[in-house]
Amino acid sequence: MKNALYAQAGGVTAVINASAAGVIETARRHSEQIGTVFAARRGIFGIWDEELIDTAAEDPDEIARLRATPGGAFGSCRYDVRTIDEDPALYARIFEVFAAHDIGYFFYNGGNGSMDTAWKLDQAARKMGYPLISIGVPKTMDNDLLLTDCCPGFGSVAKYIATSIREVGLDLAAMVQGKPKVFVMEVMGRNAGWVAASSALAKEAEDDAPHIVLLPEVAFDHEAFLARVREIAGRLGYCAVVVSEGIKGQDGRFLSERQVEHGYVQLGGAGEALTQLISRRLGFKYHLAIVDYLQRSARHLASRTDVEQAYGAGRAAVEFALAGLSGVMPAVHRLADSPYRWEIQPLSLQDIGNAERRLPPEFIRADGFGLTEAFRRYALPLIAGEEAPEFRDGLPRFARLALRPVPKLCPPPAYPLPL
Amino acid sequence: MKNALYAQAGGVTAVINASAAGVIETARRHSEQIGTVFAARRGIFGIWDEELIDTAAEDPDEIARLRATPGGAFGSCRYDVRTIDEDPALYARIFEVFAAHDIGYFFYNGGNGSMDTAWKLDQAARKMGYPLISIGVPKTMDNDLLLTDCCPGFGSVAKYIATSIREVGLDLAAMVQGKPKVFVMEVMGRNAGWVAASSALAKEAEDDAPHIVLLPEVAFDHEAFLARVREIAGRLGYCAVVVSEGIKGQDGRFLSERQVEHGYVQLGGAGEALTQLISRRLGFKYHLAIVDYLQRSARHLASRTDVEQAYGAGRAAVEFALAGLSGVMPAVHRLADSPYRWEIQPLSLQDIGNAERRLPPEFIRADGFGLTEAFRRYALPLIAGEEAPEFRDGLPRFARLALRPVPKLCPPPAYPLPL
Structure with a gap:
């Protein structure tokens, strides 16, 4: 039985922590197949520096509260990785840390660049013969990921x-x-x-x-x-x-x-x-x-649809992993506009890479100063529903994690992660 | 039985319309004493131009929805009036319009300047022998009115x-x-x-x-x-x-x-x-x-305490008027910090005038970069509670008034209200 590692990357959103909750809570429900869920501090930096958190040591109520907490609870990062052929030292270090903590599942929660990172890790693991399931969990307020109907956030x-x-x-x-x-x-x-x-x-x-x-x-x-x-x-x-x-x-x-x-x-x-x-x-x-x-x-005004998709993407990531899928991303697939129906499907990360999805011409009004009815049909379901955080003393009561570091098992890296 | 006139002035807030609802709904419950509640468009400008709205013609559900609608439903204005001795033409016109529509109650909803206006109208009416009850309804997000514990907004x-x-x-x-x-x-x-x-x-x-x-x-x-x-x-x-x-x-x-x-x-x-x-x-x-x-x-995140005080100020204004008080403002009087208890009391507008209440020294930390525990004790109760607006299709469903103009009974003003 292998452990899992979850990490966050890119600009944070109101709901990236909902995906974290989806990953952690779903993995806990499958404790016969997944051991400990670790989280890396600051994405790839926390892997390089072996700064890991044991999420099992967190109060389950606080983990549940992540669903309603903005920001990035474990810290995020901006870092574009190269391939294993271009940067073998990076992957050697990553797999050194993964092996030390018996990581068999990797969940990387971010935008375009992070989906690319999850894909490159999948490819590198195959090449090095390291047994790893690597899944991208989509997140971006920019909504510019290809192939998914929309992006959580x-x-x-x-x-x-x-x-x-x-x-x-x-x-x-x-x-x-x-x-x-x-x-x-x-x-x-x-x-x-x-x-x-x-x-x-x-x-x-x-x-x-x-x-x-x-x-x-x-x-x-x-x-x-x-x-x-x-x-x-x-x-x-x-x-x-x-x-x-x-x-x-x-x-x-x-x-x-x-x-x-x-x-x-x-x-x-x-x-x-x-x-x-x-x-x-x-x-x-x-x-x-x-x-x-x-x-x-602005988590205080989150879309319930968005929260459900963000949590659902985290949950699906674990389910895909348990089904043996690797190098994939849970994507939102639209079944109907009104009433809005959607499901989550696995998509290969290879096809998502670093491309950006812009507004298609049919969403932009001819004069260029407004949006069309087609845009409205697309976007209106995505803002539907409310799911307010808990309030205490007049303000949202957000999760407070203990974030106790896991003891380090590897030698420290020879140098800081090169920027 | 006299009619009432309600008007809004100054920068609008998330809850000034809650005061409007408080005035209108309370007056309706006293239809044996107050006839029609008219509203002036754009405060004093609407009086000058005789642009009035009959609130009785509005759907009661929309009036109720004003409690949860930001902005100023009847239009606001920025206009500082002088006294009747300094500007007799202004008051002659105001009382011409008031008399034509049989206005016996005037409710002016605004900040410092508006409380001063309500006071000057009270004084002018006494001087001219026009039977008027003039009440100021406090509103300002700036919280800078004197003598009230806090200001709705x-x-x-x-x-x-x-x-x-x-x-x-x-x-x-x-x-x-x-x-x-x-x-x-x-x-x-x-x-x-x-x-x-x-x-x-x-x-x-x-x-x-x-x-x-x-x-x-x-x-x-x-x-x-x-x-x-x-x-x-x-x-x-x-x-x-x-x-x-x-x-x-x-x-x-x-x-x-x-x-x-x-x-x-x-x-x-x-x-x-x-x-x-x-x-x-x-x-x-x-x-x-x-x-x-x-x-x-940001009405979507209003304080329930604030909404209740705003509505309560409107309600109290009518109750004070029916009790024969004029030249007063419903002020919030704090009875206890925790649990917070408050009541509304009438205060003479004469003492409020155009002064501004600033943060007292005991609320400011010695280094000047933060606030003290005393400020926290003061302010925390004011943000307590939530009262979300109704949402429809993912967005707040705010009041939409018909705003049908009341037929004009006076000759048009000889010139626009001088700025």
């Missing part, structure tokens, strides 16, 4: 963004007075516009916020944008704009790549650039919101 | 800010890698630091976020701040800072009063200034969140 940020812009829209409508006012909300999304797009779910009528959604998939056109802002703000007295941090101009450069004259300092991002443009060219009042990490941490 | 923004920084704190803790990272969250509060202070409620242990809270009540000390950031980020790998938009330097100027060299453009606010300082002087990574209107609109 996206539904919750989508619900948060759509709720927030609906709420702000009511604020703006109430405060019309004097010069028109433009509200700009900058959201995450460097290359793919899924998060910005989700704001459009808030619209019930044409004049509801958001009035303009700017996506990285559409080259930014200053004049068309200003004309649209002028039309909407002139008519309503206000205009709500949601902008993806990654929008680019016609020249292909990020709007946020600006330098102050003489300056060494890069000031602000896409939202700041837009508000300055609006102020300079239209003379309108403006307000800027940058939701930054709040959006991917 | 504050508890909800406090809950939102504290929840958000607790969530982000977990995100930051999970992502430690490479250079230290500083997260700055800019919140509202031009002169008083109540909102920034509320972030401190998220702390359960010394190393929990927020690590530094910057208040307008404390002159900003660059070097002390940088030393503190260096210490915390050096130890933990990250540091979470919450900054009030209104912090001022030792020279008494707002930190956000910066000009780009040669520039006509004022870029960014306090948060932007801090991140640039951190980047330039410490070379750390940084992230900036500006929650802007999201914080005062």
